[in-house]
Amino acid sequence: MAVIASFLFLFLWCSVPLDAHGFHTYIVQLHPHSTPGSASATGLQNKLHWHLSFLERAAFSEGGGDASSRLLYSYHSALEGFAARLTEDEVAALRALPGVIAVRPDSWLELHTTYSYTFLGLNFAPGGAWSRSRFGQGTIIGVLDTGVWPESPSFRDDRMPPVPTRWRGVCQEGEHFNSSNCNRKLIGARFYAKGHRINYPEKSSSVSLLEYVSPRDAHGHGTHTSSTAAGAAVPGASVLGLGAGEARGMAPGAHIAAYKVCWFNGCYSSDILAGMDDAIRDGVDVLSLSLGGFPIPLFEDSIAIGSFRATERGVVVVCAAGNNGPVPSSVANEAPWITTVGASTLDRRFPAFVRLGNGRILYGESMFPGNQFSKNGGKELELVYEAGGQKGAEFCLKGSLSKARISGKMVVCDRGVNGRAEKGEAVKEAGGAAMVLANSEINQQEDSVDVHVLPATLIGYAQSTILKSYMNSTFRPVAKLVFGGTRIRRSRAPAVALFSSRGPSLTNPSVLKPDLIAPGVNIIAAWPSNVGPSGLQEDRRKSNFTVLSGTSMACPHASGIAALVRSTHPSWSPAAIRSAMMTTADVVDHIGKPIMDGDEPAGIFSVGAGHVNPARAVDPGLVYDVQPEDYIAHLCSLGYNQAEIFTITHRNISCSKLLQGHKQFNLNYPSISVTFTQGRTSMTIQRKLTNVGLPDSIYRVQVTAPLGVTVTVTPKILAFGGINEIRSYTVVFESKKGVQEEGSVAEGQLMWVHSGRKKYKVRSPISVTWGA
DSSP states (O other): OHHHHHHHHHHHHHSOOOOTTSOEEEEEEEOGGGOOSOSSHHHHHHHHHHHHHHHHHHHOTTOOSOGGGTEEEEESSSSSEEEEEEOHHHHHHHHTSTTEEEEEEOOOOOSOSSTHHHHTTOOSOTTSHHHHHGGGTTOEEEEEESOBOTTSGGGOOTTOOOOOTTOOOOBOOBTTBOGGGOOSSEEEEEEOOHHHHHHSOGGGOGGGGGSOSSSBOSSSHHHHHHHHHHOOOEEEEEETTEEEEEEOOSSTTSEEEEEEOEETTEEOHHHHHHHHHHHHHHTOSEEEEOOOOSOOOGGGOHHHHHHHHHHHTTOEEEEEOOSOTTSTTOOOOOOTTSEEEEEEOOSEEOBEEEEETTSOEEOEEOOOSOTTOOTTTTSOEEEEOOOSOSSOGGGTOTTOSOHHHHTTSEEEEESSSSOHHHHHHHHHHTTOSEEEEEOOTTTTTOOOOOOOSSSEEEEOHHHHHHHHHHHHHSSSOEEEEEEOOOEESSSOOOBBOTTSOOOSOSSOTTSOSSOEEEEOSSEEEEOOTTSOTTOOTTOOOOOSEEEEOSHHHHHHHHHHHHHHHHHHOTTOOHHHHHHHHHHTOBSBOTTSSBOEETTEEOOHHHHTTOBOOHHHHTSOSEEOOOOHHHHHHHHHHTTOOHHHHHHHHSOOOOHHHHTTTOTTOOOOOSSEEEEEOTTOOEEEEEEEEEEOSOSSEEEEEEEEOOTTEEEEEEOSEEEEOSTTOEEEEEEEEEEOTTSOOTTOEEEEEEEEEESSTTOOEEEEEEEEEEOO
């Protein structure tokens, strides 16, 4: 309680001050399409007069002096609008004027956003990942998604080097998109709609009118992921004032090529493959795919098939693991030539407390832009929960809420069925004044925030139980929302996101998936100016940035870091780059304790090799390399037949000949997955390591054996004379009798430690399963 009390004092202290004349300072955001003039001196002067005209209409209808005396700033770049001192009545008058997007109180905020690059240790220090890779210069990241909003400041090309001469892509023209929309940052853009059109003919749905038949992004997802991977530096970025600071992608010096393969109704395999086909020919170095489905056999998986051919040509393919966690074996994009990325949390929070009428305070989170909401934010509201009806009112489905019952009240909405932000819109349309979004048991304490259209907060399942108990205990339950802005470094992180899909791989348990985790919860990145920050059609607010959560957000973090590694080591194979990221990943959080998954230490099927660490990934010491032919042998060892392998690889091979003399073939993967089938108590695997660190290096092995297993490594010391020298080692796993039951799993690790001052640590996680 003392912590909460201290915070409430800080919140009140940081609120907008009221001056002696009864004025607050407000930021007024105007519709950019209404902007007169140009960026010239004359144009800026015209904008100033335009801004003053709003003040004159709203603030001086009853007289009272010169409008310019109230104007603090006239904004032209970071946003369109101005800051001024206003009374509450004047604020109300401004909000009613056409062309006014939002009026927000000025408040104190910490200077951090797309904070994930700071969280991951990316900075300007000499010898760091950015300086070693020159910020990813020379690399091209192809993003397959919903397209791109080229006018976003994240895609400006200031200080970008020329387009690489090897680039063969195009800037495809279309609806509201022409070749001039590309530049040295966004060097290419294409769109693919044939699969989409076949499944959704234009006449069958009015929703198609919301799309652009071009690379232009109508939904925001692709803009968000592209900027996360390689967005340019944008000072003064925020989501309607929250999370303020400087936005940057993971590889801000890399080039971006956008391939629009997803539309309002999803992504079709035919379009995805066409995009991958072009991207490979265009010359991308990294392919980032924040899309996928449920695990299916590799020969039926278009992404697996397309990515194999990309890998053959030296392209690193990075994919999202999926959002079907915490269900076991839900991980998608399982192919061993894909880098599969799960999601983790940051240590940044957006607190929004629920103060109940009985004095109890429940922790919640929200990015409603107003620690500030005016009319109802400062007073208690009656709570209402529309449970027990037949129309889904407890989920706040559109049209399900009784206007008579909820008007002017704070509505409790259960998670599930419809989108989180959609619930808020349903409450707003029905006349509700605020919303508490209550996690169900399946959501536990998961805290993905939204930029809600009305005052709202998300509370965990434990808090939901307390809230509903209170509501049942009194005739007229009331509550008040208290917003707390942005707070960083006050919570443990990273932790595994609840929604992040889990292993083991359903179709290929011999390879541990996901490979690693990266930030994917409450990620701030670029957003189209034609879409409100909540993503809802009804949301008329405008922001160059918004917050999203999902393994879709984790994927471009890893894609950008892969670009840093590729820029540092241009000749490395996709497998070597993945190895560098996996073997250097962190297994502890920022306070040195094990990464958590809910209330328990995270298991190997949640984190894979661990949490990506870019500073170490660009200088891993040793790598596990894999050639395309090795993947084919791996498929043979799994029992894939000739036709299935040809479907994936376009190679007509004989598995019997390929595996001749290699009956115990093991894929040279950075992680180790062992299964003891019935009656088997011993298994031997072999690995090869390539020296990419220092010449004349000696590494000694350190093993943490899984419970119930004896692990013997031969040799225990690896000596490397030169760079690119390869050394092999063998590991024998022996199951102790009567220790483990069928279906049980044990975890361990194998780490090669450099004996010199550099202290490289090349870690491989170990998974042991006792099968039927």
